[in-house]
Amino acid sequence: MSGHWTKHDMDFLGGRRQRRTRQFAWSRDLVRETVLTPADLIWPLFIIDGHNERTTIKTMPGVERLSVDLAVEAARAAAAEGIPALALFPNTPDHLRSEDGQEAYNPENLMCRALSAIKQAVPGIGLIADVALDEYSSDGQDGLVRDGLILNDETIEVMIRSALVQTRAGADIIAPSDMMDGRVGAIRAALDDEGLENTAIMSYAAKYASAFYGPFREAVGSGARLKGDKRTYQMDFGNSDEALREVAQDIDEGADMVMVKPGMPYLDIVRRVRSELNIPVFAYQVSGEYAMITLAGAAGAIDRTAAMIESLYAFKRAGASGVLTYFALETARLLNA
Numbered sequence: 001m002s003g004h005w006t007k008h009d010m011d012f013l014g015g016r017r018q019r020r021t022r023q024f025a026w027s028r029d030l031v032r033e034t035v036l037t038p039a040d041l042i043w044p045l046f047i048i049d050g051h052n053e054r055t056t057i058k059t060m061p062g063v064e065r066l067s068v069d070l071a072v073e074a075a076r077a078a079a080a081e082g083i084p085a086l087a088l089f090p091n092t093p094d095h096l097r098s099e100d101g102q103e104a105y106n107p108e109n110l111m112c113r114a115l116s117a118i119k120q121a122v123p124g125i126g127l128i129a130d131v132a133l134d135e136y137s138s139d140g141q142d143g144l145v146r147d148g149l150i151l152n153d154e155t156i157e158v159m160i161r162s163a164l165v166q167t168r169a170g171a172d173i174i175a176p177s178d179m180m181d182g183r184v185g186a187i188r189a190a191l192d193d194e195g196l197e198n199t200a201i202m203s204y205a206a207k208y209a210s211a212f213y214g215p216f217r218e219a220v221g222s223g224a225r226l227k228g229d230k231r232t233y234q235m236d237f238g239n240s241d242e243a244l245r246e247v248a249q250d251i252d253e254g255a256d257m258v259m260v261k262p263g264m265p266y267l268d269i270v271r272r273v274r275s276e277l278n279i280p281v282f283a284y285q286v287s288g289e290y291a292m293i294t295l296a297g298a299a300g301a302i303d304r305t306a307a308m309i310e311s312l313y314a315f316k317r318a319g320a321s322g323v324l325t326y327f328a329l330e331t332a333r334l335l336n337a
């Protein structure tokens with residue numbers, strides 16, 4: 001006995017060696033199944049009032065809220081790197097937040113001013129407008145609240161008005177993120193009635209009640225206001241078939257694109273939507289995911305840049321048509337370098 005394996009011992013492989021294509025960078029490039037490009041990225045931006053203002057978000061190091069003029073500069077930078085679209089989120093000044101969230105349909109609100117300024121200055125980039133009341137209401141819920149209950153149909157009335165002012169200000173895609181029942185169909189009908197049939201809808205179709213939204217709520221200023229949770233409208237994280245029903249219903253109601261949210265913990269849902277339903281599906285790598293990668297990188301636990309790229313490939317591999325990510329500009333720059 002020689003004590004080491006002979007070629008004969010490896011005969012069970014029958015010549016099938018998976019490592020051959022992994023030997024060189026060129027051969028890995030040649031057989032890579034999934035490719036990430038700047039065109040896969042949607043960049044969320046937080047907007048604040050004022051001029052030449054940028055404020056930091058404690059729980060999202062590296063992400064800033066920008067005043068409209070600086071958001072226009074950011075849009076220019078994004079377009080120059082080939083990022084196809086931005087998703088805008090306003091941090092509404094406190095004095096304009098109210099129980100009825102009426103600032104949501106003020107045609108001069110921060111969101112509308114940002115939409116029209118960017119549309120005018122950078123017409124080639126797509127603008128996605130979030131529609132939900134948490135960015136305008138005094139209690140941080142996505143819907144109107146009465147006696148502690150989230151009102152479905154009354155909320156939709158406000159959302160319709162909000163979607164209309166956003167569209168007129170320059171939104172190309174309306175993105176309802178509230179999870180009220182029937183909002184996609186109602187918004188579609190209202191847009192069509194107003195002659196805005198070319199405005200698309202990307203619904204947050206399968207949106208889970210998640211712990212990973214924490215930093216976002218700091219960014220838009222809704223977190224400290226929020227009492228309780230969003231579990232009577234956002235989905236239970238134990239469910240997967242229900243996500244397929246949500247997505248199918250939104251398609252039925254007229255959604256052009258759907259979204260799964262959060263991202264990395266829900267890649268199984270992205271894959272199911274991609275495999276079982278015939279519609280572009282986007283994943284939102286949410287604020288808590290950004291924070292985890294960034295803070296672990298800052299602590300020296302992981303390589304932030306490598307983890308960022310690997311995580312974005314995972315979305316593509318799972319079947320996502322694109323990813324909403326706070327890493328969008330940084331990633332696009334890296335991919336274009």
Ligand code: PBG
Pocket residue numbers: 130132134142177178212213214215216217230285286287288
């Ligand atoms: C608002 C909205 C939320 C996010 C996007 N739109 C927060 C929430 O539902 O509480 C989360 C995005 C993120 O965490 O990055 N309806």
